[in-house]
Amino acid sequence: MPKINRSGVNIHFETYGNGPAIFLTHGFSDNLGIWKNQIKTLSKNNTLILWDLKGHGNTDAPDDMIHYSEEETILDMLEILDHLNIKKASIGGFSLGGYMSLAFYRQYPDRVSSLLIIDTGPGFKNDEAREGWNKYAIKKAQQLIREKGIKTVITSSPPHSTQLIGYELKKMFDLRWIVDFRDMWTDIYYYKLLNNSKLSHKINLRYERKIIETADHIVTASPVYIPFFKSKSPTVSNDKFTSIPNGYDPKDFERFEIKDIPENREIRSQFQLLNVGIIPENLLLQDVRPAKLTVDPSLGGARWETTDGLVIYLSLAADINNNKLWASISTKTTSNATDKVKKEAANIDQRAKGWEFFLGDEVIKKLQSTLNTLTKIKTSD
Numbered sequence: 150m151p152k153i154n155r156s157g158v159n160i161h162f163e164t165y166g167n168g169p170a171i172f173l174t175h176g177f178s179d180n181l182g183i184w185k186n187q188i189k190t191l192s193k194n195n196t197l198i199l200w201d202l203k204g205h206g207n208t209d210a211p212d213d214m215i216h217y218s219e220e221e222t223i224l225d226m227l228e229i230l231d232h233l234n235i236k237k238a239s240i241g242g243f244s245l246g247g248y249m250s251l252a253f254y255r256q257y258p259d260r261v262s263s264l265l266i267i268d269t270g271p272g273f274k275n276d277e278a279r280e281g282w283n284k285y286a287i288k289k290a291q292q293l294i295r296e297k298g299i300k301t302v303i304t305s306s307p308p309h310s311t312q313l314i315g316y317e318l319k320k321m322f323d324l325r326w327i328v329d330f331r332d333m334w335t336d337i338y339y340y341k342l343l344n345n346s347k348l349s350h351k352i353n354l355r356y357e358r359k360i361i362e363t364a365d366h367i368v369t370a371s372p373v374y375i376p377f378f379k380s381k382s383p384t385v386s387n388d389k390f391t392s393i394p395n396g397y398d399p400k401d402f403e404r405f406e407i408k409d410i411p412e413n414r415e416i417r418s419q420f421q422l423l424n425v426g427i428i429p430e431n432l433l434l435q436d437v438r439p440a441k442l443t444v445d446p447s448l449g450g451a452r453w454e455t456t457d458g459l460v461i462y463l464s465l466a467a468d469i470n471n472n473k474l475w476a477s478i479s480t481k482t483t484s485n486a487t488d489k490v491k492k493e494a495a496n497i498d499q500r501a502k503g504w505e506f507f508l509g510d511e512v513i514k515k516l517q518s519t520l521n522t523l524t525k526i527k528t529s530d
Contacts (some may be wrong), residue, residue, distance in 0.1 A: 241265025
């Protein structure tokens with residue numbers, strides 16, 4: 150497994166084939182494995198270079214956040230090229246990897262023979278820059294529509310500014326316009342954290358409604374999104390929406406294992422693709438009190454296991470006096486856990502021990518929905 154060390158961090162990379170170099174970078178929360186189906190073709194007449202960003206795949210995950218900056222990532226890419234004695238390469242990537250490729254080109258244009266940017270935004274720092282990009286994109290799209298006789302346009306977001314481009318093109322041409330929402334817009338869970346002003350929020354809502362009403366058809370990544378979009382314009386019918394979930398390769402989950410199944414339940418299906426709907430960072434505790442209930446495994450719960458060996462359990466218990474489900478939190482560590490992770494687990498246990506928490510009916514409903522999706526009540530022989 151080839152690695153280089155820069156500033157005390159081991160960076161994993163792989164090379165394939167011979168010829169003019171192609172250097173690809175994966176997206177956030179992924180690894181170089183996303184390119185596995187392209188390796189054979191791209192390395193046939195080229196030297197293909199793949200790598201894992203810091204904190205991803207087989208590259209180290211340093212604690213100091215300075216290692217994850219744009220400047221540091223660019224230097225990591227430069228170090229790999231220098232290590233392989235490659236003076237110039239086609240630089241490209243997906244999502245975050247595409248953004249870093251753009252940033253690398255801006256810093257070292259003489260090391261780049263061409264750019265391959267996939268599903269990437271340029272990371273605008275202000276609204277004026279984004280508006281300038283939209284004007285350019287609309288002008289270029291007008292040219293292509295006229296030259297190629299294009300009759301259907303598909304715009305996918307986020308970023309939702311993409312939909313504004315489609316909206317303008319729909320007004321200019323006799324087009325069939327399909328809007329693809331991979332995420333919700335004003336109802337996405339982090340929207341309130343963006344600190345939009347009241348005016349900005351009104352503008353977002355207005356554009357969202359106009360796009361929903363003007364589009365010929367709308368595709369969403371989940372059927373759960375559809376009621377939220379419909380609520381922006383109640384006159385829009387269900388026929389206008391189609392849900393197409395994000396795809397996956399079943400081979401990636403051949404060793405997938407469902408753990409900690411309650412004794413009275415059995416696996417309904419070896420694998421179900423679903424959104425659990427909560428992660429530990431997003432658990433909003435609505436109430437807390439000294440523990441007095443007995444955990445009931447048949448009620449379900451949740452288990453999170455991190456790649457560095459921390460396991461967090463959320464177990465449920467029923468309070469018959471108020472017909473509510475309360476949760477207790479505990480941890481353990483796996484064999485690969487470091488002393489730092491073990492200390493973190495002990496700290497969580499110390500803070501949570503002796504207390505039970507009320508998470509709210511919606512969170513409990515999601516947990517139980519997940520349990521019912523993956524498992525079913527055991528049937529007698």
